[in-house]
Amino acid sequence: MPIDAATHELIGRDHPATLLRAEIARLIGSHGGLVLVTGEAGIGKTTLVTSAAREARRQGALVVGGACWDSGSAPGYWPWTQVIRALRRGAEPEEWAAAEEAAGASLAAILGETQVPDGDQAQQGNGQSPFLTVTPGGDEVPDAFRLYDAVTSALVALAQRRPVVIVIDDLHVADPASLRLLEFAAQQTWFERLLLIGTYRDTEVEPVDHPLRDLLSPLVAKATTITLTGLDEAGVAALMARTAGQEPPPDLVTEVHRRTGGNPFFVEQTARLWRSGGSATAIAPGIRDALLRRLSLLPRPVAELLPAAAVLGREFHRQVLAATVAAPVAHVDRLLELAVVAKLVVTKGGGEFAFAHDLVRETLYDSLADPRDLHAAVVIAADGLVAQGFDQRPGDARGNGGDQADPV
Ligand SMILES: Nc1ncnc2c1ncn2[C@@H]1O[C@H](COP(=O)(O)OP(=O)(O)O)[C@@H](O)[C@H]1O
Ligand SMILES: [Mg+2]
Incomplete structure (x- = not known):
């Protein structure tokens, strides 16, 4: 296969690509909406939405994107700043003039040309005007609502001239105000020719008390969600x-x-x-880094439990794991549930679990300073369970199994 020619071809992804094509067709023919593409790091979110963006551009849409930035040093509204700047670059002069006219002066704040209020702070206002917030330096800047309205008005003005697609990548590291603006824009433009596409790592937002979880859930409620899994x-x-x-x-x-x-x-x-x-x-170094990062984001008790599971094998039984770490089965169950939500572990039924893929297990195993301690604990646990009549066969739980039978 000529490698260069194929570089942009999506491999697999027939169903997600079809869904996105349908969204684009509806955008071109009638109106847009909100699509969220979710999945773990490296699963192909950016690749999929980039391909959809190319398709929409081929069909005549004005397509722009912005990415959220995880450094903590990015200014508020950073993805939207990128989006509005890209629209200014990409639109025809008369299109942009119409957008600016619809938006009014507030758009300058998003473009980074005046100071932008923090979303939360701005909503409290300054007690003097419902529309202006006074910064510590004494400047009057538009409040969050005005900004949301300005951006949305600009988008609508552009969408009335030609279909518009906005892609915002990596919403799991967005600033809260940017997510509120996305929700506002999605809500206000449902019947416009504006398609909003966001991506985020559900695996990082869902298992923990992620600061953005409450802001993402109203978006999920409005969106068509495409969750990517591994290639076949x-x-x-x-x-x-x-x-x-x-x-x-x-x-x-x-x-x-x-x-x-x-x-x-x-x-x-x-x-x-x-x-x-x-x-x-x-294990390629890039893989190890990516997996260690994911493991480091887990709640601590889950991260401490999984290495013991790695010693048990690719598949393991909840009761054997509980006995190995000398913890109640119900407690281990709760932790395993979080590992399942993080897509590091999958349920096999009958009390059996498995690592989502071997690299997770291998990375965990390699991170153990001395696996011998855990191996010894496994042997002791297994002996104890056998003595209690627990007979573990692959994919099945027998013996004294069941929720009441707590081996510790
Ligand atoms: N459907 C696909 N076909 C071919 N390559 C893909 C596909 N999906 C992802 N890739 C490759 O895998 C890597 C990770 O994909 P990416 O889209 O960056 O993942 P994510 O945004 O979910 O972290 C990229 O280098 C990309 O080229
Ligand atoms: Mg990506």
Whole structure:
């Protein structure tokens, strides 16, 4: 396969791409809406929405994007600043003139040309005017509502001239005011030819008390949500071939699919390692970093439990795990539930769980300073369970199993 020619081709993703194509068709023909694309890091959110953006542009839409920035140092409304600047660059002069006229002077604040109030602070106002907030420096700046209204009016003015698509990437690291503005814009423009597309890592927002969870849920309620999962084996084979420039043998594809769970970023990293003559079973550094980051975001008790599960194996039983860490099964269940929401672990039924893919287990196992301690705990736990009549067979729970039977 000629690698360069294929670079922009999406591999797999037939269903998500079809959904997005339908959204674009409705945008061009009638009106837009709000789409959220979710999934873990590296699963292909940016790639999918970039492909949709290209398609919309081909069909004549004005397409712009902005990305949220995780540094804590980005100014408020940063993704929207990028969006409005890109609209100013991308629109025809008369289109932009109409947008500016509709928006009024407040748009300058988003463009970074006057000071922007923090969303929360601005909503409290200064007690003098419902529309202005006085900064500590004494400047009067438009309040959040005015800003939301200005941006939305500009978007509507543009959308009345041609369909508009706005993509905001990585909403899980947005500033709160930007999310409120997205909700406001989505609410106010439902019947306009404006399609708003956002992406975020559901795996990072949902299992923990994420500061943005309450701001994302009203968006989710209004949106068409597309949740991406791993590529299938055929997709893994195609991505490996494209990345490495050579066809991988089928047994290697099966192995890489199992280890990566079809996460395209992990597949690419593994394929690069393979191409460079490295072992296809080693963990590429980029993968380890990505997984360690995800593990570090877990609530501490979950992060402390999972290494013990890694010692038990690719699949493990909740009761054996509970016995290994000497904790009540009900407590272990609660922690496992969070690991499932974080998509690091999956439920197999009958009290059995499995790591979402082997690389999660391998990364956890490798991070153990001394796995021997845990191996010893497993042996002791297993002996204790057998003595109690617990007979664990793969995918099944027997013996004294059940919720009441707490082995500790
Ligand atoms: N459908 C796909 N086809 C081919 N490559 C993909 C696909 N999805 C993702 N990739 C590749 O995987 C990597 C990670 O994808 P990305 O879109 O950045 O993930 P995310 O935004 O979810 O973190 C990128 O290098 C991209 O080229
Ligand atoms: Mg991305």
